[in-house]
Amino acid sequence: MAGIHLAVNGRSAWEDESTQGWVDLLHRLLMEGENSDAFDDTMGEIGMEMSVVDDPRVPMDNYRTVPEYSFVRVQAISENWSDAIQFIADRVIDTSFDDSDITEAAQEQLRIANKERSRLSSIASGQFADMLYGDNVRSAPIYGTETSLTDISMADLLEFRKDAFSADNLVLSVLAPAPTAQIIEVIEEAFRELPRSASHLPLQDMPTSTSGVDTVRASGRQGYLTTGFLIPDLPLQRQAAALLANVMVSDRIYRDLGEKKGWAYSAGSSLLIRNGWGAWMSRAKLPEEHLAESLEITYEHLSSIANGDFDEDRLEIARNDMRGSMLRRYSSRINLAMALSTDAVLYDEPNRTWLLYEQLGAVTLEEVKQAAYDLFHQPENIVTVYGLPEGEMEMPKGMPMGGMGGH
Incomplete structure (x- = not known):
């Protein structure tokens, strides 16, 4: 199997109180848009599976959900590695989702956030993070809040997306049975339409805390x-x-x-x-x-x-x-x-x-x-x-x- 991992740098560092959880929301929208009904068939033809968020149904599966980055994980039949890269690029570049897609994805994400916030273990961990890390991305609510996930406009989300999902902010790793030069050539061609951003990831100071x-x-x-x-x-x-x-x-x-x-x-x-x-x-x-x-x-x-x-x-x-x-x-x-x-x-x-x-x-x-x-x-x-x-x-x-x- 080929292994492909896309890391979106920064996650919570791009967000403020009004946009908390928006990077996670954008990941959920990767599987929406035009021809989304055919995505399963396309992935079946390639022999691939793709995860864009952690599965809340799987216990202990959220260890990869951290404030510093978000991810897309792909496994595919080895000989179809280039098709898998193209599929990822198409999903990252595409913005054909609509308002109903945004509302549905935000509501699902809010259900997850509310469930997390109702658990004693999560409440205790959240309070500990707030006290230990202070005003640092390590204490940010990854899934967002009811305020930040309600009445999201398409225009605002697309503007936010320009920075987080820009070519400058993605790190792609590919392990496949092909020469490095060939893999790089496929990546460059697949992502050539992904724009760069004039913004830079906000720098984060080391957290400080008091006892x-x-x-x-x-x-x-x-x-x-x-x-x-x-x-x-x-x-x-x-x-x-x-x-x-x-x-x-x-x-x-x-x-x-x-x-x-x-x-x-x-x-x-x-x-x-x-x-x-x-x-x-x-x-x-x-x-x-x-x-x-x-x-x-x-x-x-x-x-x-x-x-x-x-x-x-x-x-x-x-x-x-x-x-x-x-x-x-x-x-x-x-x-x-x-x-x-x-x-x-x-x-x-x-x-x-x-x-x-x-x-x-x-x-x-x-x-x-x-x-x-x-x-x-x-x-x-x-x-x-x-x-x-x-x-x-x-x-x-x-x-x-x-x-x-x-x-």
């Missing part, structure tokens, strides 16, 4: 704990060590809260990495009476790793776990194409994924311990959000603001 704690409530059966902090300086040469340190933290959190105590339905930590900065965060789904103690336990495990409480054997397990996960994820051509285009958007380095893979294999125990200490020892400006099911029970007494436990 804080908040509580949100919504219907639900379990509580949610979300806590973390920004890492303002995280260059490429330290990212592998930081990721390995986090793998060990996450494993300890899950084993303690999930397997040992049996409190958490899900628990663990993650390390978001962007171009030169990052954010560490931990999430757990568990009964609200265990939220306070779980927060303390989370930072005890982070402190333990920060103080170098692991050996070469434990590091090797984390190393192989992460490298194996990367190889499984990027074993398909479509996911490898995704890595190339999104790495170019997020890091200005299309080969960043494989540079990181090599570093994961080469980083030493001493380097991981140093990175763990530098990044996780006494973190500043910790943000914590508790998601509590609606009811009479108040937030547990003595619930801490968030901080390093022990050591």
Whole structure:
């Protein structure tokens, strides 16, 4: 199969309050317009499938829905790769959708947005993002709001589209059985009518935050704990060590809260990495009476790793776990194409994924311990959000603001 991935740079950076969610809306409209009834037959003839948004019916499918870019994912029979590129180009260039298409797509998107906003986990995550990232695209509502998705005029949407879907703003990756020069020639011919834009993607400063704690409530059966902090300086040469340190933290959190105590339905930590900065965060789904103690336990495990409480054997397990996960994820051509285009958007380095893979294999125990200490020892400006099911029970007494436990 050929793998083709189109990344639209910026997504939420192009939007303001009145246009929030419009990039996602434009993706939904890619499959509308003249002759849209024949699109399925055309794709069937090519032997291709195309995703323009994440499928809300598939659990955990929205990990690719991020504020920094949007995407078109295509898989096609290898020998028909050029036809697949032409189909993508035709959809990106075409603007023959009408007002009824806009209204229908916006209503569907608003249903998804409202459903997301009604879930306790989403409310807690949204509040955490607002507090952690502040006025930054990382906290933007990707799906939009009722205000921004109501009464959208064709003229306004087409004007907005000129920037987001311009030739200057798209990154296309193609993995197909053909010489590079031939692939480039096909791409240039297919997209030759796509105009450039005089506008430039608005620059985004690194987010800044202050420490804080908040509580949100919504219907639900379990509580949610979300806590973390920004890492303002995280260059490429330290990212592998930081990721390995986090793998060990996450494993300890899950084993303690999930397997040992049996409190958490899900628990663990993650390390978001962007171009030169990052954010560490931990999430757990568990009964609200265990939220306070779980927060303390989370930072005890982070402190333990920060103080170098692991050996070469434990590091090797984390190393192989992460490298194996990367190889499984990027074993398909479509996911490898995704890595190339999104790495170019997020890091200005299309080969960043494989540079990181090599570093994961080469980083030493001493380097991981140093990175763990530098990044996780006494973190500043910790943000914590508790998601509590609606009811009479108040937030547990003595619930801490968030901080390093022990050591």
